[in-house]
Amino acid sequence: MILNTKNELNHNTSINDADIAKNFDPNEIETKIYSQWEKNGYFRADFNKACENHGAYVIQSPPPNVTGTLHMGHAFNNTIIDILIRYNRMHGKDALLIPGTDHAGIATQIVVERNLEANNIFKNDLGREQFIQEIWKWKNRSKSNITNQIKRLGISADWSQEYFTMDDNFSKGVIETFVRLYNQGLIYKGTKMVNWDPKLLTAVSDLEVQYKEVNCSMYYIQYLFIDQNDEIIDQNGNKIKGILIATTRPETIFADTAICVHPDDSRYKHLIGKYVAIPLSNKKIKIISDNFVDKEFGTGCVKITGAHDFNDYECSKRHNLPLTCIFTKQAHLNDQVPEKFRGLDRYIARKKVIKELEDNNFLFKVSTYKTTVPIGDRSGVTLEPMLTNQWFVAVNKKTNFGSFYQKSLAEIALNVVSNNSIKFYPESWTKIYNKWLNNIQDWCISRQIWWGHQIPAWYSEDGKIFVARNEKEAEILAKEAGVVGKLRRDQDVLDTWFSSAIVPFISLKWPNNSEYLNKYFPSTILVTGFDIIFFWVTRMIMLTTYLTGNIPFHNVYIHGLIRDHEGQKMSKSKGNTIDPIDLIDGISLDKLIIKRTTGLMNPKLAEQIKKHTIKNFPNGIQSFGTDALRFTMASYASLGRDINFDIKRCEGYRNFCNKIWNATRFVLINRPKESLNFKYFEKNKLSFIDNWILSELQYLKLEIKKGFEDNRLDNVANSIYKFIWEEYCDWYLECAKIQLKIGDKNTILATYFTLITVLEEILRLLHPIMPYITEELWQKVIHNINGTKNTSICIQEYPVFQEKNLDQLSINKMLMLKKYVESIRILRSKMNISPAQKISAFIETEDTNNLEIYKNYIISLSKLSSLDIVNDLPNNDSIVHVIEKNRIMLDIKINIFDEMLKIEKEIFDIQNIISKIHEKLNNINFIKKAPKNIIDKEKMLLEKNLLLLNKLKYQYSVYKNQEN
Incomplete structure (x- = not known):
C-alpha cells in the first residue's frame, strides 16, 4: 500500500514515457522479461540475505525425466510450486526453488536404443561403455529441452543449483547412501518375486506397471488323485476321481507345487493332505489349505504356482513349498517342463498345452472371463511375476545403528508423520500413507539395464560380495577377507526411484557439510x-x-491429476493430450493432428484421433500466453482432487489479462494534465468511492493470506479475479471516470491517487500467479508514481493487511449505490429496455438530501438521461422496485396488457421445449445409447429453460399485480 508514500507523483513526465501498447501480446514480453530476471539473479538464494525475521523458504522441484517434454502434470505442479516460491520471496524470505532432472534409467535407455536402431546400430554390438557414451551425447543434446520449457512457465528456480541425477556429485551421494545402508544391514541381495519385463529383460517398479482389463478364457482342468480311493461327490451324487481347478494361465501348470483349498470348505476338507498329479507331467503335488482361497471363486480350488504369482508366492512361504520356475527371462518355457513344450513362447505354449489337455481329457470346460493383466508402461508387454536374484532395501528390519536404534525404516517414516513433524495437505492422505507403510514389503532396487548408477558391489570368483565406494576400496576389503584374484563388478544399476528418494539432501551437496545443507535443509x-x-x-x-x-x-x-474435459486420463493413445507450450504459443489444426498421430502404429487409431482433434479443436489452439495458463492452473489448485481441464478457462483468463492490461492503460493515459504534486492524502480528501475500494483491497489481502495458509490456491486465484474484474474494473474504474470528469482538482488528484495506488498493489498481489504481465505493467505504473526505474516486482514487498485503511461507512455507502444501480438494471431487463437507451428515472425517498451523493453515479452507471429524487412517485403503470424504504421507477409508460400477451407466448414456447427435453431424458433407449456429454448437455439445457420459465412467470405475476 502506497497510501503513506513520501514519493511525489511526477506529472511532468511525458505521456510517451508511460506509454503502453494498445493490446496485450504475451509473446512480446515473456522471453524478454525472463532473461532479465535471470540476468539480474533475482531467483538465486542469498546466503547473506538479512532474513532473520523471515527465514528460508525452500522447495525441491520434483525432477522431470530428462527424456521428457513438458506435459500438463508438469505445468500444474510447477505452477503451484512457483506461486508459493514467489509469494514467500515477496514476503522477505530467502526463497530457494531447487530444479533438477532425472536420468530416468529405463525410459532414457529405450529412447537411445530406438534412435540407434533407426540407423542400424544395436546396443549389444556397441558394448556397455560405448553405449553409455552414446546416452551421454544424447542427454547433452536434449536435456535443455524440458528445462527451457519449464522456464517458459516463468518458474523462478535458482538455476545455478540445478542438478542432474547422474552428475558426479549426485553419483557420489548415491554410492555413499548404498554403502552406508549395506554396511548397516538395510540393503541385501536375495532371490524374491518381482515384476519382470520379458521384453526389456529387467525388473521394473510397481509404478511402471499399468493394469489393463482384458477378456480372456477361464480353463477348468482336472488333476487326478494319486490314491485311487480318493474321490469327490459332485452335486449330482457322482463320484469324481480328481479335483477341478480354474485358471487363466494353463501353461503354468508345470510350475504347480500344491493345490490349495479353504480350510472351512466342506467339499474338500477330507482331501487336505492328499495328493494329485499335475496333468501332462504326472508330477505329484499335495492338497493344502489356506485362508487366502476364495471359496466362491471358480471351483474353490487354487493351484499354487509360487514362482509365478505374488499371492501364490506368499502362500508358498507360509507352507514351505518348493518354488519351480518354468520361464526364461524372455518368458519362454525352460527345461523344467516336458520336452515338447521347451523353448516355446508363453502364449504359443498356452495353445499347445490347451490342445494336449483337451486330447487327454483333462480339460473339463472353458468359460469367458474378465481380468486385469500387468502391462509394462515402457515396453507395452505383459509382465511376468518372476523369481530373480535382486538387491533390496529392508524396510521392515530393525536397525542397530544411530539414533534410530531398533526402529525400521517404515517405523521411522510412520513416526515423523504421527508426531506431526511432517504434515499432509489435505490431511486425509495421512491415513493412506500409514496404510501403505504398515503393509510395505522390501523394496527391489536393482535393474538389469546399463544406464543408471551401477551398483557399487564387487564379486570374488567364489561369489563373495564386497560393497565399496570404488574398486580400490573393494580390493582392500577383499584382501582383508583373505580373497585373492580379480574382482568382478555387479552389472546391474539402481532403480531410478532409489536416487530420486535421496534428492532432498543429495541436491544440497550431502554428505559434505555444505553451507547449503545447513541453511536450506x-x-x-x-x-x-x-x-x-x-x-x-x-x-x-x-x-x-x-x-x-x-x-x-x-x-x-x-x-490431483490433470485429466481431459470429460474426466478421461490424458494419453497419446487416446489422442486427448495437450502440450502446455501449445496453450502458451498456440498451434494450428494441421500441426496439432501431426503432433498427436506421429508414431502411432495403428492406422485406425490415428484416424480416430484425427477426427477427435478436428471435433474438439476445429481451429487449432489459439495462443493464450503463460499468465493465462498459470492462472488457469491456479484456479484448479484445490487440494487432492483430480482436475477436468477445460481449455475455455484459458480463454477466459486470457480475457482477464486483457482486462488488467486495458485497466492499466486507462490509468496511465488518464493522469491529470496539470502538474499536481501530493505527498499524503488524509481520509477526508478521498470520496466514499475511493475509501470503499481501499477498504475492499484490505479484505482481499485477508482472503489471499488465508488461501495461502490453507494451501488453497484456487481460493486465492478466485478472490483476486473477483476483486480485479468486478470491484476494481467494473465498479471503481467506472466511478473513477465520473470523478475525473466532473470533479475539481482535489477530487481528480484523489481519484488518480486511488486508481494508481490500488492498481500497484493489485499487480503485486497478482504477481505470484501471473508473473509476466504484472512485471511489465508494474514497471510502467511504478515509474508513473516516482519517475524512476526500479528493480523488479518479483522482489518487492507483498502487500499486507492495513486495518487503518478500513472504512466501513464507505463500504455501506457503496453497497447502497450498487443496490440502486442494480435495481435500475433489473427494471431495464424486465421492461426489455436496451442498456444503450437513455431514459429517466425516479427514486422516492423520505430523505432526498441523503441520496444526493449517489445521484451522479447512478445516472452514469445506469445510463440514465436524468434522475429525479422525489417524495412521491408519478402515477403511471411502470414497474416499481423497492430498496429498503425507497422505491425506484423508470420514467416510461408501458401497455401492461400487451406485455402480458408477449410473456404468455414466451411461456408457451419455453414449456414446449421443456416438454421435449423431459421426453428425451425419460426415454430409456436414449439414456442407454447417448454419450454422457450429450446427456449432460440436455440436462443443462433443461435447467437453463426452467430458470428462464421461472423468470417469465415472475415477470407475468408482477404485471398481473399492477393490472389489479
Whole structure:
C-alpha cells in the first residue's frame, strides 16, 4: 500500500514515457522479461540475505525425466510450486526453488536404443561403455529441452543449483547412501518375486506397471488323485476321481507345487493332505489349505504356482513349498517342463498345452472371463511375476545403528508423520500413507539395464560380495577377507526411484557439510501428485530421515491429476493430450493432428484421433500466453482432487489479462494534465468511492493470506479475479471516470491517487500467479508514481493487511449505490429496455438530501438521461422496485396488457421445449445409447429453460399485480 508514500507523483513526465501498447501480446514480453530476471539473479538464494525475521523458504522441484517434454502434470505442479516460491520471496524470505532432472534409467535407455536402431546400430554390438557414451551425447543434446520449457512457465528456480541425477556429485551421494545402508544391514541381495519385463529383460517398479482389463478364457482342468480311493461327490451324487481347478494361465501348470483349498470348505476338507498329479507331467503335488482361497471363486480350488504369482508366492512361504520356475527371462518355457513344450513362447505354449489337455481329457470346460493383466508402461508387454536374484532395501528390519536404534525404516517414516513433524495437505492422505507403510514389503532396487548408477558391489570368483565406494576400496576389503584374484563388478544399476528418494539432501551437496545443507535443509514443503506418494514421498521420508537424522520437508501438498474435459486420463493413445507450450504459443489444426498421430502404429487409431482433434479443436489452439495458463492452473489448485481441464478457462483468463492490461492503460493515459504534486492524502480528501475500494483491497489481502495458509490456491486465484474484474474494473474504474470528469482538482488528484495506488498493489498481489504481465505493467505504473526505474516486482514487498485503511461507512455507502444501480438494471431487463437507451428515472425517498451523493453515479452507471429524487412517485403503470424504504421507477409508460400477451407466448414456447427435453431424458433407449456429454448437455439445457420459465412467470405475476 502506497497510501503513506513520501514519493511525489511526477506529472511532468511525458505521456510517451508511460506509454503502453494498445493490446496485450504475451509473446512480446515473456522471453524478454525472463532473461532479465535471470540476468539480474533475482531467483538465486542469498546466503547473506538479512532474513532473520523471515527465514528460508525452500522447495525441491520434483525432477522431470530428462527424456521428457513438458506435459500438463508438469505445468500444474510447477505452477503451484512457483506461486508459493514467489509469494514467500515477496514476503522477505530467502526463497530457494531447487530444479533438477532425472536420468530416468529405463525410459532414457529405450529412447537411445530406438534412435540407434533407426540407423542400424544395436546396443549389444556397441558394448556397455560405448553405449553409455552414446546416452551421454544424447542427454547433452536434449536435456535443455524440458528445462527451457519449464522456464517458459516463468518458474523462478535458482538455476545455478540445478542438478542432474547422474552428475558426479549426485553419483557420489548415491554410492555413499548404498554403502552406508549395506554396511548397516538395510540393503541385501536375495532371490524374491518381482515384476519382470520379458521384453526389456529387467525388473521394473510397481509404478511402471499399468493394469489393463482384458477378456480372456477361464480353463477348468482336472488333476487326478494319486490314491485311487480318493474321490469327490459332485452335486449330482457322482463320484469324481480328481479335483477341478480354474485358471487363466494353463501353461503354468508345470510350475504347480500344491493345490490349495479353504480350510472351512466342506467339499474338500477330507482331501487336505492328499495328493494329485499335475496333468501332462504326472508330477505329484499335495492338497493344502489356506485362508487366502476364495471359496466362491471358480471351483474353490487354487493351484499354487509360487514362482509365478505374488499371492501364490506368499502362500508358498507360509507352507514351505518348493518354488519351480518354468520361464526364461524372455518368458519362454525352460527345461523344467516336458520336452515338447521347451523353448516355446508363453502364449504359443498356452495353445499347445490347451490342445494336449483337451486330447487327454483333462480339460473339463472353458468359460469367458474378465481380468486385469500387468502391462509394462515402457515396453507395452505383459509382465511376468518372476523369481530373480535382486538387491533390496529392508524396510521392515530393525536397525542397530544411530539414533534410530531398533526402529525400521517404515517405523521411522510412520513416526515423523504421527508426531506431526511432517504434515499432509489435505490431511486425509495421512491415513493412506500409514496404510501403505504398515503393509510395505522390501523394496527391489536393482535393474538389469546399463544406464543408471551401477551398483557399487564387487564379486570374488567364489561369489563373495564386497560393497565399496570404488574398486580400490573393494580390493582392500577383499584382501582383508583373505580373497585373492580379480574382482568382478555387479552389472546391474539402481532403480531410478532409489536416487530420486535421496534428492532432498543429495541436491544440497550431502554428505559434505555444505553451507547449503545447513541453511536450506529440510525443505519447507513438497508439492506432488497423489499417484507417487508411495513410490517417492514415502521413500524420501524413510531414507532422508534415517541417513541425515532430519526430515526431508515439513509439509506435503498433495494435488490431483490433470485429466481431459470429460474426466478421461490424458494419453497419446487416446489422442486427448495437450502440450502446455501449445496453450502458451498456440498451434494450428494441421500441426496439432501431426503432433498427436506421429508414431502411432495403428492406422485406425490415428484416424480416430484425427477426427477427435478436428471435433474438439476445429481451429487449432489459439495462443493464450503463460499468465493465462498459470492462472488457469491456479484456479484448479484445490487440494487432492483430480482436475477436468477445460481449455475455455484459458480463454477466459486470457480475457482477464486483457482486462488488467486495458485497466492499466486507462490509468496511465488518464493522469491529470496539470502538474499536481501530493505527498499524503488524509481520509477526508478521498470520496466514499475511493475509501470503499481501499477498504475492499484490505479484505482481499485477508482472503489471499488465508488461501495461502490453507494451501488453497484456487481460493486465492478466485478472490483476486473477483476483486480485479468486478470491484476494481467494473465498479471503481467506472466511478473513477465520473470523478475525473466532473470533479475539481482535489477530487481528480484523489481519484488518480486511488486508481494508481490500488492498481500497484493489485499487480503485486497478482504477481505470484501471473508473473509476466504484472512485471511489465508494474514497471510502467511504478515509474508513473516516482519517475524512476526500479528493480523488479518479483522482489518487492507483498502487500499486507492495513486495518487503518478500513472504512466501513464507505463500504455501506457503496453497497447502497450498487443496490440502486442494480435495481435500475433489473427494471431495464424486465421492461426489455436496451442498456444503450437513455431514459429517466425516479427514486422516492423520505430523505432526498441523503441520496444526493449517489445521484451522479447512478445516472452514469445506469445510463440514465436524468434522475429525479422525489417524495412521491408519478402515477403511471411502470414497474416499481423497492430498496429498503425507497422505491425506484423508470420514467416510461408501458401497455401492461400487451406485455402480458408477449410473456404468455414466451411461456408457451419455453414449456414446449421443456416438454421435449423431459421426453428425451425419460426415454430409456436414449439414456442407454447417448454419450454422457450429450446427456449432460440436455440436462443443462433443461435447467437453463426452467430458470428462464421461472423468470417469465415472475415477470407475468408482477404485471398481473399492477393490472389489479
